Amino acid sequence: MQIISWQQFGLKTNPYDTLPLVDGGELSLEDAFIGRDHERKLLSSLFKSENNICLTVCGDTGVGKTSLANFQKFIWKQDKEKPLFSCRREIEASDTLLDKQNFLLEVIGSMLREIALVEPKLLTDPTLAKLNAIIDFTQMMSISGGISADVAGFGGGVNFSKERNTSSPIKLTTTSIEQHFLNLLGFIKTKTIGGRQYYGLVIHVNNFDVVLKDKNNKKKVISFFNEIRDILQTKDVYSLFLGPSDFYSQIIAPEQRVKSIFTRTPLVVKPLSKTEVVRAFEKRMELLKSKNVQQYIKPIDDEVVFRLHDLYHGDIRSIMTGIKDILGQCSDRVVQPLSMNEAMTLLGRERWERVSSDLSPGKQSILTFLVKNNKYISTKEASTILGKQSSNISGYYFKPLKDLGILEEKERKGKMVYFGLTDEYQPLKWWFESEIGVKKDISDTKIKQPTLFD
Ligand SMILES: Nc1ncnc2c1ncn2[C@@H]1O[C@H](COP(=O)(O)OP(=O)(O)OP(=O)(O)O)[C@@H](O)[C@H]1O
Ligand SMILES: [Mg+2]
Incomplete structure (x- = not known):
C-alpha cells in the first residue's frame, strides 16, 4: 500500500474522505451535498x-x-x-x-x-x-x-x-x-x-x-x-x-x-444512484482543487465507480474505501483516469496482499478454485481438490476463511453447504478476469503478478 499523493491529481487533499458531511466540516455541506x-x-x-x-x-x-x-x-x-x-x-x-x-x-x-x-x-x-x-x-x-x-x-x-x-x-x-x-x-x-x-x-x-x-x-x-x-x-x-x-x-x-x-x-433512505455518486465525487474534487490548477485529473474512470456501486450496493463509504485501496496500489503517477481493467487488477491485488500471508497452500487452492470457476464451492468439492477428508474441510479451511471475512455461506442444498467470496473479496475474481484485458492497457512494470493464479 503506497501513500497516495493527492497533489498529483491537482487536489489539495483526499476527496474520498468517508466521514459524514457535517455543518462546519472540511467540505462545505451546502456545496458537497448531492441529490x-x-x-x-x-x-x-x-x-x-x-x-x-x-x-x-x-x-x-x-x-x-x-x-x-x-x-x-x-x-x-x-x-x-x-x-x-x-x-x-x-x-x-x-x-x-x-x-x-x-x-x-x-x-x-x-x-x-x-x-x-x-x-x-x-x-x-x-x-x-x-x-x-x-x-x-x-x-x-x-x-x-x-x-x-x-x-x-x-x-x-x-x-x-x-x-x-x-x-x-x-x-x-x-x-x-x-x-x-x-x-x-x-x-x-x-x-x-x-x-x-x-x-x-x-x-x-x-x-x-x-x-x-x-x-x-x-x-x-x-x-x-x-x-x-x-x-x-x-x-x-x-x-x-x-x-x-x-x-x-x-x-x-x-x-x-x-x-x-x-x-x-x-x-x-435509498442509495444514491450511480451517476449521483459520480457527481458527488466530481463536486468534492472541484471543491478540493489545488490553487492555480485549472482542471483536476480524475483518478479513476466513472465505470469503476459504477462497478463498485454494484458491488457495495450503493454504500458510498465502501465505494470510497475501495477507490483508496485501488489508488494505494498504484506506484506510477496517474496521468489519466485508471481504466476498469487497471483498477480491478489493482483492487484484486490489494485484497490478495492483505490476506495472502495468512493463507496456507490449501486455503489458497480454495480461493483459486473460486476465482477461476463461476460457482460456489462445497465441502465435497474442496475435499476432492485438497485430497483431504470431508470432515476436516469445514473446521480447517472454511471456518478460518470465513473468520477472515473472505468466504461466506452462499447456499444449502440438502445437507451440502456452499461457500463463495464475500463482496469485499469479490475483486480477487475481477483480478483474474481483468488479467487478459489488462495486458493490453497496462505496462508489466506497473503490475507484477503475485502468485494466486500460478
Ligand atoms: N447526499 C450526499 N452527497 C454527497 N455525499 C454524500 C451524500 N450522502 C452521503 N455522502 C457521503 O457518503 C458517505 C457516507 O455517508 P453517511 O455517513 O451520511 O452515511 P450513513 O448512511 O449515515 O452511514 P452509516 O450507516 O455508516 O451510519 C460520507 O462520506 C458522506 O460524505
Ligand atoms: Mg451514519
Whole structure:
C-alpha cells in the first residue's frame, strides 16, 4: 500500500474522505451535498406542518443517512419562518444512552456545546451556567468510573453545592433533569443565539444500527422508546432517529404506545444512484482543487465507480474505501483516469496482499478454485481438490476463511453447504478476469503478478 499523493491529481487533499458531511466540516455541506430532493421535500413539508415530530430515518450502511440529517438540520437552522435549533454533533446511540436520564443529559450537553460554539458568552446566563455545572458533574462521575446511568438514582435528589458558576444546589432526579431540559428549550425559544431566534429544537440520534447489532439490545431499545415517549412529545421538539432498514418495523411499529407518537411512515433512505455518486465525487474534487490548477485529473474512470456501486450496493463509504485501496496500489503517477481493467487488477491485488500471508497452500487452492470457476464451492468439492477428508474441510479451511471475512455461506442444498467470496473479496475474481484485458492497457512494470493464479 503506497501513500497516495493527492497533489498529483491537482487536489489539495483526499476527496474520498468517508466521514459524514457535517455543518462546519472540511467540505462545505451546502456545496458537497448531492441529490435527495424527494427526501428533503418530504422532511420539509412534515416539519412545516407539525409542531412535534418523531421520525425514523432508515437505511442500509453508508447510504447517506447521517449526511441527509445533517444537511436538513443546516437548512432548518436558517429557515425564514420557522428556524430550528440543532447541534452539529449528533447524539450517538449507545448502550448507556438507552436510559431516560442519560438521554436527557446527553441532549442537554450537546445543546450547551452548540451554544458554546456559536455564542459562548451566553453560558454565563444563570440557567445555562447551572446546566453546565450539572453536565460537568455527570461527566466527572462517568470519567471517574462512576455511574452516569445512576446519576439520578440518588433517590429524592442530592444536593451538590460545590458546582461552579451557580449559587443554588443541583438536584438530580429524572423529574428535575426533565425540568432542566424544558428550561433549556424555553431558553433557546426566547433568547437570540448567534443572531437567531429559534422556533424549536431538532434532536438527532444517530446509529441505532450499531446498538441493534447486538440482538440482546432489541428489548432495551424498545423499552427506551417507551421511557422517553413523553419527552419526545414536547411541543416544538422534532426528533430524528437514524437506524437500519428495519428500524421502524422492528422497534417502533410493534409497540403501540411508541408507534402512536411516531410518524407512520419511516423515511427510507435509498442509495444514491450511480451517476449521483459520480457527481458527488466530481463536486468534492472541484471543491478540493489545488490553487492555480485549472482542471483536476480524475483518478479513476466513472465505470469503476459504477462497478463498485454494484458491488457495495450503493454504500458510498465502501465505494470510497475501495477507490483508496485501488489508488494505494498504484506506484506510477496517474496521468489519466485508471481504466476498469487497471483498477480491478489493482483492487484484486490489494485484497490478495492483505490476506495472502495468512493463507496456507490449501486455503489458497480454495480461493483459486473460486476465482477461476463461476460457482460456489462445497465441502465435497474442496475435499476432492485438497485430497483431504470431508470432515476436516469445514473446521480447517472454511471456518478460518470465513473468520477472515473472505468466504461466506452462499447456499444449502440438502445437507451440502456452499461457500463463495464475500463482496469485499469479490475483486480477487475481477483480478483474474481483468488479467487478459489488462495486458493490453497496462505496462508489466506497473503490475507484477503475485502468485494466486500460478
Ligand atoms: N447526499 C450526499 N452527497 C454527497 N455525499 C454524500 C451524500 N450522502 C452521503 N455522502 C457521503 O457518503 C458517505 C457516507 O455517508 P453517511 O455517513 O451520511 O452515511 P450513513 O448512511 O449515515 O452511514 P452509516 O450507516 O455508516 O451510519 C460520507 O462520506 C458522506 O460524505
Ligand atoms: Mg451514519
